[in-house]
Amino acid sequence: MKPRILLVGIGGYGENYLQEVLDCPSNDYSVEGICDPYAARSARYEDILSRGIKIYENYDTALDSECTLVVIASPIHTHFEYMKKALLKGKDILCEKPPCIEEAELYELIELQRKSGTLVAIGYQMCYRPDIQALKKDIQQGIYGKPVLLKAIRLMRRGESYYTRNSWAGRKIVHGTKVYDSPFSNACAHDFQNMLFVLGNGWNSTTTVKSVEGITLKGNPTIENYDAVALCAKDVNGTPLYYYTAHCIKESKIGPFFEYHFSRAVIKDGGTGITSYDLSGNLIKDYSAFGQGDKLQKFHEAIFLSGKDRRPSCELETCKEHLRVIAAVQDLPSLLNIGARWEDAGDVFYPIEGLAKLFSDCYAEASLPSLNKIEETI
Ligand SMILES: NC(=O)c1ccc[n+]([C@@H]2O[C@H](COP(=O)([O-])OP(=O)(O)OC[C@H]3O[C@@H](n4cnc5c(N)ncnc54)[C@H](O)[C@@H]3O)[C@@H](O)[C@H]2O)c1
Incomplete structure (x- = not known):
């Protein structure tokens, strides 16, 4: 099954992922939606709307969609909660670095990943x-x-x-x-x-x-x-x-x-x-x-590994x-x-x-x- 991507955070570094999905369309995945409370600030906002891509302000609502791979490039302090929620729903994840700050949070995520068996890739490129x-x-x-x-x-x-x-x-x-x-x-x-x-x-x-x-x-x-x-x-x-x-x-x-x-x-x-x-x-x-490799090698790898029982490079x-x-x-x-x-x-x-x-x-x-x-x- 092709991954259905939810992009979380499309400004700052997240713009790289946004540009990739908008400018280099691929048959290897589809875009389920975008989650960013400030999506309207994006220079590509009209473009996103004109393509009919769904925009969510609320992460929980966005996760309830049919997305299967969550690409997180939101602020660092959102990573832990966002990954935890995605893991509890069995979604694959590519999250920007660092995945969290507290070591205890990292262990919690590792444990959840082991239980869910899903992909968790981190963006140290x-x-x-x-x-x-x-x-x-x-x-x-x-x-x-x-x-x-x-x-x-x-x-x-x-x-x-x-x-x-x-x-x-x-x-x-x-x-x-x-x-x-x-x-x-x-x-x-x-x-x-x-x-x-x-x-x-x-x-x-x-x-x-x-x-x-x-x-x-x-x-x-x-x-x-x-x-x-x-x-x-x-x-x-x-x-x-x-x-x-x-x-x-x-x-x-x-x-x-x-x-x-x-x-x-x-x-x-x-x-x-x-x-x-x-x-x-x-x-x-x-x-x-x-x-x-490609500037977004991690993104391409996550798409390739999503849904498969394989471990990412990071x-x-x-x-x-x-x-x-x-x-x-x-x-x-x-x-x-x-x-x-x-x-x-x-x-x-x-x-x-x-x-x-x-x-x-x-x-x-x-x-x-x-x-x-x-x-x-x-
Ligand atoms: N891999 C790299 O080379 C690289 C480079 C720069 C940043 N990063 C990483 O990217 C992440 C974001 O950093 P940045 O500099 O782009 O930050 P930023 O603040 O410039 O951009 C964050 C984006 O997330 C959105 N956002 C804010 N709150 C949100 C929320 N609650 N839910 C969803 N989206 C939200 C913002 O509107 C913005 O579009 C960090 O983890 C950072 O370390 C990676």
């Missing part, structure tokens, strides 16, 4: 990429030896227009529910999740994190949560995973870059694709040949360690409200001068910035 999956296979087969140190950096400037696009951006708690919205949990979540993913023993599992250290900073005084973090998470085997991410920078973008060091090789993505080198610097493998379990680290980062030492107001390109930012350089230098040497170093540099 790097897990779905053919080049990443090929790399993970090679790592698992041991061709690169043992992991020594992994590091990644992704700095992405975000200002007032980003933080005022909704009522939950940069918040810790919304309507009593944890959101912990930050570059680490939201816009730049993928690059850290990928380090966990490639070290996992199973084809869609991750390694387990044992400890987290680092520092969070807040440049933007108008938000509640931090907007920069440098961290080092050590996994069960003692492998350090360094990650640097920030929204409060002057530069529009740095990265995403990564270097994964193994005992017999270094695997790099400096922005032009993933390649591996032996310790003398000779090319071993160019993973570009595998391609990155399931609830695959997200557990990222959730645990999101919670741990909330408790790291913090430097607050240290950015200065700055206008550029019609937007307002609170960049921390020197932060992009500091994080780039720390990335180069795989170190964490000390409080002294931060005070000296910025």
Whole structure:
């Protein structure tokens, strides 16, 4: 049976799913409806109406429809309840990351998924990429030896227009529910999740994190949560995973870059694709040949797997360690409200001068910035 899709949240990132169903019609599925209390704000609203697609303001009513696959791209604090309700009705799910914030909620969802036997795929899109999956296979087969140190950096400037696009951006708690919205949990979540993913023993599992250290900073005084973090998470085997991410920078973008060091090789993505080198610097493998897949590979996979007894490339379990680290980062030492107001390109930012350089230098040497170093540099 072809999946009958309910799109939940069609603005923001959800617009990608909306565009896909409107502009790339396929015989592989049908669209049962859209659920978004603010659907009328969509630039495609008239288009949706003219095609006769049903719009629901209320999620419970939308779930009572004949939909079989619920694609959730609504705010983070809606994910847990929305998934729980969908699972109790035996629907398949593709939900944007993170699936929830509380670990206990994740276990509840895992239990419900086990009982219902339905599909629950989560939108950490790097897990779905053919080049990443090929790399993970090679790592698992041991061709690169043992992991020594992994590091990644992704700095992405975000200002007032980003933080005022909704009522939950940069918040810790919304309507009593944890959101912990930050570059680490939201816009730049993928690059850290990928380090966990490639070290996992199973084809869609991750390694387990044992400890987290680092520092969070807040440049933007108008938000509640931090907007920069440098961290080092050590996994069960003692492998350090360094990650640097920030929204409060002057530069529009740095990265995403990564270097994964193994005992017999270094695997790099400096922005032009993933390649591996032996310790003398000779090319071993160019993973570009595998391609990155479609931007919405997760959507196509969910459609393909819906109704079948198969597991997705990223399931609830695959997200557990990222959730645990999101919670741990909330408790790291913090430097607050240290950015200065700055206008550029019609937007307002609170960049921390020197932060992009500091994080780039720390990335180069795989170190964490000390409080002294931060005070000296910025
Ligand atoms: N995979 C990625 O690369 C990526 C990138 C950005 C965001 N996201 C994820 O997408 C999700 C949404 O983030 P966003 O930045 O698009 O948020 P957003 O606030 O910009 O958009 C959310 C959409 O949901 C709608 N909405 C609000 N309340 C709703 C409700 N109660 N029920 C249904 N719909 C509701 C809004 O009208 C809006 O259309 C988050 O989980 C976020 O992490 C993923």
